[in-house]
Amino acid sequence: MNYGYFPGCSLHSTAREFNISTKAVCSSLKINFTEVEDWICCGATPAHTTNHDLGLALPYSNLQLAAQQGFDTLVAPCAACYNRLKVSDFEIRKSDEKKNRIHEITEDKTEADISILHLIEFFKNDFGIEEIKSAVKNPLVGLRVASYYGCLLVRPNEIVNFDDEENPTSMDEIVSAIGADALDWSHKTECCGAAHAIPKTEIVLQLCKKLLQAAENSSADCIAVACPLCHANLDMRQNQINKTFGTKFNTPILYITQLMGLALGYGANDLSLQSHFVDPIKLLTRKNLIPQLEKMNREN
Amino acid sequence: MKRKLETQITLNTLIDSFSNEIKTLSKVNAYECYQCGKCTAGCSVGDFLEETPNQMMRLIQLNLRDEALNSKTPFLCATCNTCTARCPMDIDIAKVMETIRILSEKEKKKNVKEVSKFSKIFLDSIKNHGRLFELGLTARFNIENKTPFKDSELAPSLIFKGKLSLLPQKIKNRKRIKKIFDNSINEKKGVE
Amino acid sequence: MEEKILTSQFEPKIASFVCTWCTYTGADLAGTSRLKYEPNVRIIRLPCTGRIDYNLIIKAFENGADGILVSGCHPNDCHYSSGNFYARRRFIVFRELLQFIGIDVRRVQFAWVSAAEGAKWAKLVNKFTSEIKDLGQFTNYQKIKRDIFLEEAVI
Amino acid sequence: MSRIGVFVCYCGENIGRTVNCSEVTQRAAKLRDVVYSVDYKYMCSDPGQQIIKDAIKKYNLNGIVVASCSPLMHEKTFRHAVVEAGLNPFLCELANIREHCSWVHDDKRNATDKALDLIRMMVEKVKKNLPLDTIKIPVTRRALVIGGGVAGIQAALDIADGGKEVVMVEKSPSIGGHMAQLSETFPTLDCSQCILTPKMVDVNSHKNIKLYTYSEIENVKGYIGNFEITIRKKTRYVDDSICNGCGICIEKCPQKKINSEFNTNLGTRKAIYVPFPQAVPNIPVIDKENCTYFKNGKCKVCEKFCDRNAIKFEQTDEFIKENVGAIVVATGFDLYSIEKERSDNYQGYGEYGYGKDPDIINSLQFERLLSASGPTLGEVTRPSDGKIPETVVFIQCVGSRDKSKGIEFCSKICCMYTAKHTMLYKHKVHNGKAFVFYMDIRAAGKNYDEFVRRAIEEDEAIYLRGRVSRIYREKDKLIVKGADTLIGKQVEIAADLVVLATAMLPQKDTVPFAQKLGIGYDKYHFLSEAHPKLKPIETNTAGIFLAGACQAPKDIPEAVAQASAAASKVLGLCSNDQLEREPYVAYVNESSCIGCEFCLQSCTYSAIENKSIVNSKGELVKKVAYVNKGVCQGCGTCVSICRSKSIDLAGYTDEQIYSEINSMFV
Numbered sequence A: 001m002n003y004g005y006f007p008g009c010s011l012h013s014t015a016r017e018f019n020i021s022t023k024a025v026c027s028s029l030k031i032n033f034t035e036v037e038d039w040i041c042c043g044a045t046p047a048h049t050t051n052h053d054l055g056l057a058l059p060y061s062n063l064q065l066a067a068q069q070g071f072d073t074l075v076a077p078c079a080a081c082y083n084r085l086k087v088s089d090f091e092i093r094k095s096d097e098k099k100n101r102i103h104e105i106t107e108d109k110t111e112a113d114i115s116i117l118h119l120i121e122f123f124k125n126d127f128g129i130e131e132i133k134s135a136v137k138n139p140l141v142g143l144r145v146a147s148y149y150g151c152l153l154v155r156p157n158e159i160v161n162f163d164d165e166e167n168p169t170s171m172d173e174i175v176s177a178i179g180a181d182a183l184d185w186s187h188k189t190e191c192c193g194a195a196h197a198i199p200k201t202e203i204v205l206q207l208c209k210k211l212l213q214a215a216e217n218s219s220a221d222c223i224a225v226a227c228p229l230c231h232a233n234l235d236m237r238q239n240q241i242n243k244t245f246g247t248k249f250n251t252p253i254l255y256i257t258q259l260m261g262l263a264l265g266y267g268a269n270d271l272s273l274q275s276h277f278v279d280p281i282k283l284l285t286r287k288n289l290i291p292q293l294e295k296m297n298r299e300n
Numbered sequence B: 001m002k003r004k005l006e007t008q009i010t011l012n013t014l015i016d017s018f019s020n021e022i023k024t025l026s027k028v029n030a031y032e033c034y035q036c037g038k039c040t041a042g043c044s045v046g047d048f049l050e051e052t053p054n055q056m057m058r059l060i061q062l063n064l065r066d067e068a069l070n071s072k073t074p075f076l077c078a079t080c081n082t083c084t085a086r087c088p089m090d091i092d093i094a095k096v097m098e099t100i101r102i103l104s105e106k107e108k109k110k111n112v113k114e115v116s117k118f119s120k121i122f123l124d125s126i127k128n129h130g131r132l133f134e135l136g137l138t139a140r141f142n143i144e145n146k147t148p149f150k151d152s153e154l155a156p157s158l159i160f161k162g163k164l165s166l167l168p169q170k171i172k173n174r175k176r177i178k179k180i181f182d183n184s185i186n187e188k189k190g191v192e
Numbered sequence C: 001m002e003e004k005i006l007t008s009q010f011e012p013k014i015a016s017f018v019c020t021w022c023t024y025t026g027a028d029l030a031g032t033s034r035l036k037y038e039p040n041v042r043i044i045r046l047p048c049t050g051r052i053d054y055n056l057i058i059k060a061f062e063n064g065a066d067g068i069l070v071s072g073c074h075p076n077d078c079h080y081s082s083g084n085f086y087a088r089r090r091f092i093v094f095r096e097l098l099q100f101i102g103i104d105v106r107r108v109q110f111a112w113v114s115a116a117e118g119a120k121w122a123k124l125v126n127k128f129t130s131e132i133k134d135l136g137q138f139t140n141y142q143k144i145k146r147d148i149f150l151e152e153a154v155i
Numbered sequence D: 001m002s003r004i005g006v007f008v009c010y011c012g013e014n015i016g017r018t019v020n021c022s023e024v025t026q027r028a029a030k031l032r033d034v035v036y037s038v039d040y041k042y043m044c045s046d047p048g049q050q051i052i053k054d055a056i057k058k059y060n061l062n063g064i065v066v067a068s069c070s071p072l073m074h075e076k077t078f079r080h081a082v083v084e085a086g087l088n089p090f091l092c093e094l095a096n097i098r099e100h101c102s103w104v105h106d107d108k109r110n111a112t113d114k115a116l117d118l119i120r121m122m123v124e125k126v127k128k129n130l131p132l133d134t135i136k137i138p139v140t141r142r143a144l145v146i147g148g149g150v151a152g153i154q155a156a157l158d159i160a161d162g163g164k165e166v167v168m169v170e171k172s173p174s175i176g177g178h179m180a181q182l183s184e185t186f187p188t189l190d191c192s193q194c195i196l197t198p199k200m201v202d203v204n205s206h207k208n209i210k211l212y213t214y215s216e217i218e219n220v221k222g223y224i225g226n227f228e229i230t231i232r233k234k235t236r237y238v239d240d241s242i243c244n245g246c247g248i249c250i251e252k253c254p255q256k257k258i259n260s261e262f263n264t265n266l267g268t269r270k271a272i273y274v275p276f277p278q279a280v281p282n283i284p285v286i287d288k289e290n291c292t293y294f295k296n297g298k299c300k301v302c303e304k305f306c307d308r309n310a311i312k313f314e315q316t317d318e319f320i321k322e323n324v325g326a327i328v329v330a331t332g333f334d335l336y337s338i339e340k341e342r343s344d345n346y347q348g349y350g351e352y353g354y355g356k357d358p359d360i361i362n363s364l365q366f367e368r369l370l371s372a373s374g375p376t377l378g379e380v381t382r383p384s385d386g387k388i389p390e391t392v393v394f395i396q397c398v399g400s401r402d403k404s405k406g407i408e409f410c411s412k413i414c415c416m417y418t419a420k421h422t423m424l425y426k427h428k429v430h431n432g433k434a435f436v437f438y439m440d441i442r443a444a445g446k447n448y449d450e451f452v453r454r455a456i457e458e459d460e461a462i463y464l465r466g467r468v469s470r471i472y473r474e475k476d477k478l479i480v481k482g483a484d485t486l487i488g489k490q491v492e493i494a495a496d497l498v499v500l501a502t503a504m505l506p507q508k509d510t511v512p513f514a515q516k517l518g519i520g521y522d523k524y525h526f527l528s529e530a531h532p533k534l535k536p537i538e539t540n541t542a543g544i545f546l547a548g549a550c551q552a553p554k555d556i557p558e559a560v561a562q563a564s565a566a567a568s569k570v571l572g573l574c575s576n577d578q579l580e581r582e583p584y585v586a587y588v589n590e591s592s593c594i595g596c597e598f599c600l601q602s603c604t605y606s607a608i609e610n611k612s613i614v615n616s617k618g619e620l621v622k623k624v625a626y627v628n629k630g631v632c633q634g635c636g637t638c639v640s641i642c643r644s645k646s647i648d649l650a651g652y653t654d655e656q657i658y659s660e661i662n663s664m665f666v
Ligand SMILES: Cc1cc2nc3c(=O)[nH]c(=O)nc-3n(C[C@H](O)[C@H](O)[C@H](O)COP(=O)(O)OP(=O)(O)OC[C@H]3O[C@@H](n4cnc5c(N)ncnc54)[C@H](O)[C@@H]3O)c2cc1C
Pocket: D146, D147, D148, D149, D150, D151, D152, D169, D170, D171, D172, D174, D175, D176, D177, D178, D179, D182, D184, D185, D186, D187, D215, D216, D217, D330, D331, D332, D333, D334, D335, D363, D364, D367, D413, D417, D420, D507, D513, D547, D548, D549, D550, D554, D555, D556, D557, D559
């Protein structure tokens, strides 16, 4: 299989560490992804809420690019990109009329018959949980992780359906595979407010407060995410949340790939752990989970 | 309830135009909704709404087009799809929200200007660069929204952490994105 | 003068196959209610529209019918629970066959008339009679018969 | 040689006003094979009938056409008259010149011509009529009742009291069904077991009832009046002819941590058990799956202590044959389960946790918590920690009225039992608060709405109009996220216990069961009645009747009413030695039948079977279709299906109908 990699805008900026840790994990697990060249933004929420066609054409154009570059599968680590790519693919496969219209818009007649995977889906279905387990060098014993899926990985189930929409478990399986405790908590799929972060910050603050509260109730040490938007809302705004609601949350938010990276033997710098607003390093040090040797065994 | 209570509406023109319009645009037959309220019950932004999702469905059933297009709800909707996922009648409410929002935007109805502005600036940004330029987006939004210092405490550390680049990333084939925008938005048919 | 033209007008011959439980009873009701309708229809009573084998219809055409009206119980009301569905399904196939052999499908009509719908029956007969009047006499059956060996036209 | 008589009726003025009857009579006389034609003012009057009778004898008629009113009105009358004159009744036909002619036309000429056409058609038809005999079917005057819930019990008792023998087959170890599990019952709140137990005992002791529990229907053969049933008596490992129900075996059995089905898994039972103390019959059964002896060959404690030697580890399934004339199906319902992995096609409720949280229970579990004989002896406590719940949230329509879960119907009883639950809960937990999420309240029975009002007004249940989107645990509480659409707000309740009014579904194994009996079922697999309004008790298969919740969601009053109705149908059937049926049934021409079986598939009543034709040496010559006259209803669908024209319908043969068509237009 020829995997194309679609990082999306955030992974080149606010979610750099997601990109870095994904690459680290892939290199350790000998996974070969090639970034699609000259990809464009998937349009996120603003596109489809402004114009149906635009919301379909932007992601589809990327699928066409990927097809032209010879990929048969596209892996997206960002849940938002993944969701938009899937929706676009779904709608266009469903109707030839739609397909013609989108072909008109992109002025490109390339048939994009490409399967789209989220990174977690890739790990679970293509790579294998057992394989991850056997590659672990530094099991994250004693780390209590609340896996947070949010909306875009699991809904609408008709379109994105690699996991259960009400009680997804694939990220938890990875968390268990790397030796940490996967917590069954209540807010796995609640919404963080997503794109409202900038225009309607108050909404995001409130929704994230509830999420953090729920994680705290389940006595989670940290929250694992697979979406830059979720990460930004929970990590960057945690301080604002504390100020607004008088709470005292101090819950590190980690990309699932960062946790995997730790388990595979990478150090804090390799995974850019220092770039979070809520510092995870203290927690990880306290639990003795950061590999002593930077770049230990990295090449095997 | 914050909103002024209008105790009476006149349903003298009960033509199905609006419900039909929604049906064509979003493939949703509003009359399948039996007003159970499950969408409202699970709505992520429920605390912030005036009209609840089931009330939006009701407005369509009663063909109250103006009321629906002037509602803030579709703009506050976080497109989380919770309502759609759980609707016992399999109605795609999120899609309905999106459709109303597009109609409202097109007809310049009352709406939530921050959300609307944000979308515009966001799209402008990707139209210009092909990819999102987050610093530019935030700065322009704050200026246009007249909240210049919003989130300003976050910016320095973002830049420091290397998470916010000072210059936009640009793609090579900028024509491609421009075409997509022009062809989809300038199309006379509009929404669909 | 006018009268004369009217009476000398073409009077279609219409054969009607109906089930005993719904339409026959409905036609009885039209009578008990003294509703008036065109006298062109001759009814054949059957237990159920499911009994209608389309050779019967061909046979009626062969005997000079200009139009044929088939009517039974409404869906789900069939006395035998699903005979009318069978009839309906067969009728769809039959229409195609009619078309194939060159009979105008408008000459065969399928309807639902319940035991309570006397008025519907009267209206149906009138409407169908006038439609067949418009279509005119069915003269080319013999020609069609010559063209196609119909004996085996079984459905 | 046909000798037809035509009798034209004026019906006073009714026909005579529009149809020129004397002209018709004269013209009819000229029709081929008509040897006598006469008119009269009122044909159905005694003198009118006498004219027919006399003419039959005088002119030696062998076919009669009465041109009069609709056959639906007087066919019986004239056929009766014909019989009195010694002719077969089916050689008489009516030409409907009143309802279909004189009453609907004004123009005399047209009406008169049409009347003659109608007569001509009937003359031609009657020539092809054959003398037919009404069909007589012997009746085995006993009945089978399948299912021992309240519906089956009622039907069995009514039939038995009517003096006919009943065989009752119940698949579980005891009769009683779901009603035995209930606490108190709406709308009167009387104790379920108090009103049911005496009836259960009656069933067991009634001289006309033969009870097979822990038994299932293996096979059904035959047709109305003559069914042959094979019953599989499942292995109990306890000889019911010896056991006296002392219970010492149960007391001594060391295997005691098995979930009790009767207590909806809220309590436990032993490996040898009776489902509940009042079980009928009070004979234990060994649960092979959980018995130590069956698992590892050691134990037999029960056997040791049974001083009557009733324990029989070597027992096997027994097959028993019974002959009955009628069957009442009363197999009841199942509750929708919100589990994720379901055996049927329905989806579970992920948003309510897929049944993982012990404090989210279903309505039947709550009944057991309320029941004085239940696992908590009637104390309402939470399954998780035994705490008395102070806030209970009830959610209605769980599974019901939910297209996305594949169940669009209303389960009909849950509105009522939920109101009951709030009341009983309040009566037990005085400081408790009950909240109910509902969409509509359907309480349309006698005294039902008053009952619901009482729950709201007197027992202070708070009814919230809306559905619940999600339930999740937060420490000690269950957070219920719902909406009240009346105020247009989200509502969040921190509950101690959540009770789901889950949908009423048919029994899981209904499809193979229905196929065994040859009766219909709907898309949800509820068993189908023959007609929703006029034959709500009958199935499409003659002689098989329905009672209770196997047909559709029903409460006890309805289940009992239908059961009594079914019993009266059975008693009606069994009051004759023989059944008489009109002879309009299909028959097969075995020489031309090619055995294609198209007709078999087309018959809704499964009246057609295969028949093997063998030669004198006993070798199979061919297979042909065979119509079971007892079962055929005479619709004629098979006739129009048969490609080799080998099946025909008496009374409506091809020949008869072609004769009508051929003579329709002159
Ligand atoms: C929670 C709850 C509360 C209720 N409260 C009330 C109330 O307060 N008042 C009221 O009027 N109604 C109430 N009902 C409804 C009541 O339980 C039913 O109306 C009644 O039990 C229906 O009786 P039945 O005999 O039709 O079916 P069931 O009680 O289901 O009995 C069917 C019997 O048939 C047996 N069976 C099934 N299949 C076979 C087979 N293939 N072969 C042999 N035997 C078979 C079963 O084992 C069972 O014994 C309540 C129902 C529920 C779920």
